[in-house]
Amino acid sequence: MGRLRRHSIIRTLPAHFPLRLRRMTLVALGINHRTATLDVRERVAFTPAQLEQALSELRELPQVHEAAVLSTCNRTELYCVTGEGGEQALHEWLGRFHDMPVESLAHCAYHFLEADAARHLMRVAVGLDSMVLGEPQILGQLKEAYQAARDARGLGGELEGLFQQTFAVAKQVRTETGIGRNPVSVAYAAVSLASRIFDDLGKSRALLVGAGETIELVARHLHEAGVRRLTVANRTQERASQLAAPLGGQAISLDEMPDALSSADIVIASTASALPVLGKGMVERALKKRRHRPVFMVDIAVPRDIEPEVGELGDVFLYTVDDLQEVIAENRRHRQLEADQAESLIESGVDRWQHERRLRSGGELIRDVRAHGESLRDAARDQALARLARGEDPEEVVRRLAHQLTNRLLHRPTLALRDAAADDRRDLMDAAAHLLLDEPSDPSR
Template identity: 75%
Template sequence: MTLLALGINHRTASVAVREQVAFTPAQFESALGELRCLPHVSEAAVLSTCNRTELYCVTDEAGERTVLDWLGRFHGLAVEEISRCAYHYIDAAAARHLMRVAVGLDSMVLGEPQILGQLKEAYQQSRSAKGLGGELERLFQHTFAVAKQVRTETGIGKNPVSVAYAAVSMASRIFDDFGRASALLIGAGETIELVARHLSEAGVRKLTVANRTRERAQALAGPLGGEAITLPEIPDALERADIVISSTAAPLPILGKGMVERALKKRRHRPVFMVDIAVPRDIEPEVGELADVFLYTVDDLEEVIEENRRHRQVAADQAESLIEHGVVSWEQERRVRDGGELIRDYRRHGEAMRDESRDQALERLARGEDPAKVVERLAHQLANRFMHQPTLALREAASRENHEVLSAAPRVLLPPKPAFEKPAPSAKRQKDDSPA
């Protein structure tokens, strides 16, 4: 079987494409169920964030096309459209890619820690949906161990930066003094929590958190001295907001052009800085056409993120080295497991032939046949059966000049020569030792 990693990310696809291929939380269970039941797929896991959608599968040779076709069908997209921005990795390359994702080396913000938590959540969801078998289970566990080693032994996690940090950093270029700015944050997930923390540390004058439930918004805003509101209260809060940052899992936009236009009129057209971190987008793209709005998406944060990337490059190089060791270790463990399965199959085959020959011999003895002849026949039969398949394989290898098989055959089929053989006594020694 083959390990396959197939997906799109912020480097290969625009936010418009990524939001079409993203899986909402409500879709995860059905998506994993369908994916797991595909004819060429035996195991499956799905990772879907604002920056990437990736499928990890154990398949046969035809599995890649099957998985790609399914992804198009599930989201109602032409396969050709996805193919233009999709990447795929096989076996060791797939394991390496997953480890790089877990460490944050493939993230928009190099080394950002959020992705590891998202990957662990995807692992748990896939496990709960019975998408994981032994192969993916071991790969994920190995990946988490490598990620822990990288975080412990390199500086990749020092001075943490993230999309949230990049958004606040960009806002600081527009607002010289956060102490005079009011911020509205929409959502209450980990990204918004990071944004709220960064803004609070930067000294923002007023912080308002809007969420579907007031309790969740209060849990985030309360410790930072902010205000909690529900989504229907956003229009009023929008009138007072200088900074708007949104990151929810809503399937449709929360802020429309009309709502923002009305808020701008009441603000007397004082400018508003907006960042839409969500995929699918929370803010209609048309909002960016308004004269007094500076609207950015996650794709627009690349300049800030690139600056952060340079600061982490040394640690990233160290991480790459640890990942290579991790891939080699994973491949070695995989080969050992494959060898163990081959040995078990071989022994089961040999034991089946032994039992069959033994039962036949016991039947002949029960019929009163000569025990010596029965034993001689049993030995002859067992020898022929055990040597039959290796003999055919050697003849085939010789006819095809398969030197790899021929050179390995003596080590596999023949007993090792003794490291030391006692020389036979010489004629002179025998004569000297003869009795007088």
């Protein structure tokens, strides 16, 4: 009989011995704002109604063992544990689900495997891969994706461990770095500057001039900062009401602005007017009524909404959009420094994930090996008991039991060691000696 090869040993293992020799691969596949246009991102996004169906279909793919889907306005990503051919199967499924040619999808899709996939997920979680560096919303969206995958029974030990490690890293980054503290938008920078001038924004009154997208963001940031006395002045009062009402604010027309100005501690303007809507005279009159209590004013508009001469008045702190851009640029530099520290924490997180993954994989193999040994033991025991029941000599039964059990336990390791020796696999020989003899193998013996 010819020499039995290693692959033959694996192939002829009994069915009741489920050795986990097939390597599962962690795959991250997706598109984002850097790789795909808005049109493509809209086509590939999953609505909440589609998400349950998508997770169900992913789990039914023979190559996919675990799956989670992250879908936001800026990215759609699949995180899966797959077998052989899993990456291609995911590409094809994603195109099929959204009725897109796989070739078109491949032009804007990216993929990461194993540690690179884990690193990417952690970078996403802390906002390092976001359009706005360090933005915090993505972590909440990722937690929702995790919960959806759990509800759909798409998570196993691999993804569960990865997500838990990711959340731990995100918490550490938020705690130990300031990556999310510095404003990087015009609206947020304006509110941040206001908080430096007033000790307690909650006691301040704010007047917002305009009702466009930027002013809407300003209103939200002010409300989150504790400002409850909010007035929105706009050419169309109905639009001002739509913006102010959800925040408990008041809406007025531009004609009513002079009266509101005298009670405003914070004034932020952003209209589409070709001429200033706040002049020096109007502000002077308001300051007299205020008895020269300071006013913080920000002109975000281009062309300007506030006459530049207003900045010459005492007790007025006037900033323009250019001033805010300087603040934003400085904050971006600060965020980049914090991002470098976050990258270091992520690398430590990837190392911990890999370590825990190896331990988990080893635990599975240990359980399989023990189950195999116990199966051989039970078979030998049952045969011995049957012989005793037939009246055979107990001493002879025990000798045969010991002999059979030793041969069955060592048969396959012995064949594998012969193959290893024939192929000069010193790594396997040394590992076997360490595992079975607790000493290195000696080729001279």
